[in-house]
Amino acid sequence: MTRHTKLWIGLFIGIIAIGVGVIMAQTQTPTIPDDFTCDMAELIFLQDDFQRFTDTFDALYQENPDEALAMLYDTGKAYQKLALTCGYLPPDFASLAAGKDVAIIMNALQNLKGDPVRGQSIYNTLEPSGTGDMIACAGCHGSHGANAPMTEGTWTRWDEIHRLEPQFAGYTFAQYIVESIVHPDAYVVEPFSPGIMPSHFGQTLTFQDIADIIMYLESQDQLLDE
Numbered sequence: 001m002t003r004h005t006k007l008w009i010g011l012f013i014g015i016i017a018i019g020v021g022v023i024m025a026q027t028q029t030p031t032i033p034d035d036f037t038c039d040m041a042e043l044i045f046l047q048d049d050f051q052r053f054t055d056t057f058d059a060l061y062q063e064n065p066d067e068a069l070a071m072l073y074d075t076g077k078a079y080q081k082l083a084l085t086c087g088y089l090p091p092d093f094a095s096l097a098a099g100k101d102v103a104i105i106m107n108a109l110q111n112l113k114g115d116p117v118r119g120q121s122i123y124n125t126l127e128p129s130g131t132g133d134m135i136a137c138a139g140c141h142g143s144h145g146a147n148a149p150m151t152e153g154t155w156t157r158w159d160e161i162h163r164l165e166p167q168f169a170g171y172t173f174a175q176y177i178v179e180s181i182v183h184p185d186a187y188v189v190e191p192f193s194p195g196i197m198p199s200h201f202g203q204t205l206t207f208q209d210i211a212d213i214i215m216y217l218e219s220q221d222q223l224l225d226e
Contacts, residue, residue, distance in 0.1 A: 031078065038086040050078060095130050098210050100182045100202040106175055108207040114215030122205075123151070123213055130206030137213075140197065147196055149189050154220040177214050181205065 036042060053075045061068035084104045090096070094112055098105050121127040123137040140148040149157065158173050167187065168176060179186055184197035205213070 032082055032085060036085065043082075043086065046082065050075060050082070094208040094211075095206050097131055097203050098182065098205055098207050102175065102179050102182065105178050105182070105207065105210060109174055109178070109211050109214070112208060112211040114211035114213075116212065116215040116219055119209075119212030119214070119216030122209055123216055129204055129209045131204050131209075133204040135201070135204060135209075148192055151217070152220055153222045153224055154217045156221050156224055159221075160224065173218065174214050177217055178210060181210060181213075 032046065036046065053071060057068055057072060060071060081099075081101075084099075084107075085101070087107055089108060089111060093108055098108070118127070122129050122135055125134050125136045125138065129135050138151060141151045155173065158176055162168055162176060163171065163173075182199075182202040184199055184201075185194040188194045
């Protein structure tokens with residue numbers, strides 16, 4: 001093989017590597033910016049950005065079918081998240097895992113009626129959540145209150161203590177509970193420690209489950225000990 005031929009082969013391999021690199025750079029999982037407002041111009045821009053991911057599908061599939069299909073799956077989830085962020089609720093939304101976006105959950109709750117009896121059953125591990133998981137809330141929030149705030153008086157503590165704290169200005173009880181469920185370390189009641197409550201409940205509770213649990217906790221209006 002001549003030196004000239006080697007140079008051409010090296011150049012060809014380099015071009016292929018650059019092309020693959022460009023494809024890979026364009027197929028990272030699409031994300032929605034934290035400051036996204038669903039303004040029409042922003043929505044169109046973001047949708048166009050998402051479209052670039054699917055435009056590279058054919059080329060990526062030829063290189064790595066599994067990675068291409070994973071990219072397609074993640075892009076589909078991103079499109080769903082985009083629609084939910086902008087207020088869309090699919091017909092079966094009540095049975096979907098709620099996720100961790102508080103604004104999306106709060107929007108869904110406006111269209112749901114909670115069942116306190118079912119909420120109590122899920123909370124106390126008497127029946128599974130809508131995702132089929134057993135949620136052992138009472139295991140930590142039981143009457144002993146050793147690991148987490150007691151269930152009894154949940155509404156009263158909100159009404160008499162927490163809603164008056166600066167970080168909860170503008171909050172409703174429902175928003176306070178939602179944030180506590182899906183982002184448990186965002187606010188930790190003293191004297192308890194962060195990291196005790198699992199952070200996966202957005203995946204194991206449906207929108208309806210959360211609505212039901214909130215209604216159950218609203219009934220916990222026992223008087224506080226003096």
